[in-house]
Amino acid sequence: MLLQLLSCIAILAGVAAHGRWKCPPPRDALDESGQHITFDNTGNKYAACGPESGKWGFGKVTTLNPGWNTLTWEESISHAGSPFRLAILDEKEVARIVLLDHIPHNDASKPTYSNEKTFVPYRMSVFVPDVKCEKCSLQFLYVMTDKTTNCGIPSCYYNPNDAACKGSIYADAATCKGAPNDNVCVQENECFSNYHSCTDVVITGTRDISEFAFDSQPADWPYKNLAMQYYTSEAATWSKDGWLQGLPSNFTADFKTLTC
Numbered sequence: 001m002l003l004q005l006l007s008c009i010a011i012l013a014g015v016a017a018h019g020r021w022k023c024p025p026p027r028d029a030l031d032e033s034g035q036h037i038t039f040d041n042t043g044n045k046y047a048a049c050g051p052e053s054g055k056w057g058f059g060k061v062t063t064l065n066p067g068w069n070t071l072t073w074e075e076s077i078s079h080a081g082s083p084f085r086l087a088i089l090d091e092k093e094v095a096r097i098v099l100l101d102h103i104p105h106n107d108a109s110k111p112t113y114s115n116e117k118t119f120v121p122y123r124m125s126v127f128v129p130d131v132k133c134e135k136c137s138l139q140f141l142y143v144m145t146d147k148t149t150n151c152g153i154p155s156c157y158y159n160p161n162d163a164a165c166k167g168s169i170y171a172d173a174a175t176c177k178g179a180p181n182d183n184v185c186v187q188e189n190e191c192f193s194n195y196h197s198c199t200d201v202v203i204t205g206t207r208d209i210s211e212f213a214f215d216s217q218p219a220d221w222p223y224k225n226l227a228m229q230y231y232t233s234e235a236a237t238w239s240k241d242g243w244l245q246g247l248p249s250n251f252t253a254d255f256k257t258l259t260c
Contacts, residue, residue: 018079019142020044020197022121023072023260024062027137027198028052038116045180047163048093048139049198056091056135056200062258064138066130066205068250069257072242073140073197074119078109081149081233085141085158086126088133088209089198095139095160096209097216099126102223103244104236123242125251129212130205142195143231144178151176155232156191167192191231220248 020026027049028037044050052058071086084103087095109120141158148156151167165185167176175182179192217224237245243252 018044018077019073019075019084019140019195020050021072021138021140021199022074023258024064024138024199024201025060025260027055027059027200029059044195044197045164045193047160047194047196048089048095049137050196052198053093056093056137059200061200061202064128064201064203065257066128066203067257068125068253068255069128070123070125070253070255071138071258072121072123072260074121075106075109075142076111076116076119077113078107078111078120079105079142079144079146080107081105081235082145083143083231083234084122085139085143086124087139087141088128088131088203089137089139090133090209091135093137093198096214097129097131097212098214098228099128100124100217100221100223101215101228102226102231102234104223104234106238107235108238121242122238122244123254124244125253125255127218127250128203128205129216130207131203131209131212132205132207133201133203133209135200136203136209137198137200140197140199142197143191144193144195145191145231145233147176147178147193148191148231149233150178153189155230156189157187158191158194158229158231159186162186162190163194163196165190165192218250221251222247
């Protein structure tokens with residue numbers, strides 16, 4: 001019985017960044033020896049790219065052309081009402097262009113964390129601007145608003161420089177349930193638990209990344225009016241094959257631009 005309990009604890013500790021890129025493949029898909037890396041449950045809570053932050057080219061580098069591209073990420077543990085953001089990071093791993101924000105969660109997602117075959121895919125087509133960048137990354141951000149709302153924070157602020165903290169600015173305050181550590185937060189009401197995944201890309205456009213607005217979401221993105229970097233419980237209906245329902249067709253067309 002004790003052995004079984006220890007085995008379960010080991011599984012929980014060794015798997016599940018809870019969400020990461022699938023196509024293009026994540027930076028941390030393979031280790032230095034080329035062996036598959038299971039999801040890291042704690043490391044990916046640290047910005048900007050989880051345990052392999054600062055290691056551009058550690059994994060596969062994908063050439064990405066401007067225009068519409070279909071991307072896929074996957075979820076190993078479902079966090080109800082926890083939204084996603086997709087952004088382009090520059091060479092210093094700073095988010096410079098937000099492609100889509102406030103992507104609502106699929107609360108019908110029910111993966112089994114110990115079985116990667118059951119991980120739930122999410123598919124989304126995004127418009128990549130005419131950026132010329134030889135060393136960029138696509139960042140997938142998964143904001144754990146199930147934890148913030150359960151800790152009395154109805155709306156939280158995502159601070160990339162303080163993406164993992166206890167849920168309070170006070171050292172003597174109780175640490176929120178599910179917080180990644182006991183470190184005090186920089187400011188009140190931060191999103192204190194988040195998952196990050198990066199996929200490294202070369203973008204073949206013609207213009208410097210500095211020419212684009214941080215908010216580069218298409219005008220017809222239905223959630224564009226929501227305040228960027230502020231998140232609450234956000235969920236919607238997704239199809240069984242991983243497409244968000246109720247969107248303009250450009251977001252749900254499979255452009256087949258990537259082979260993974």
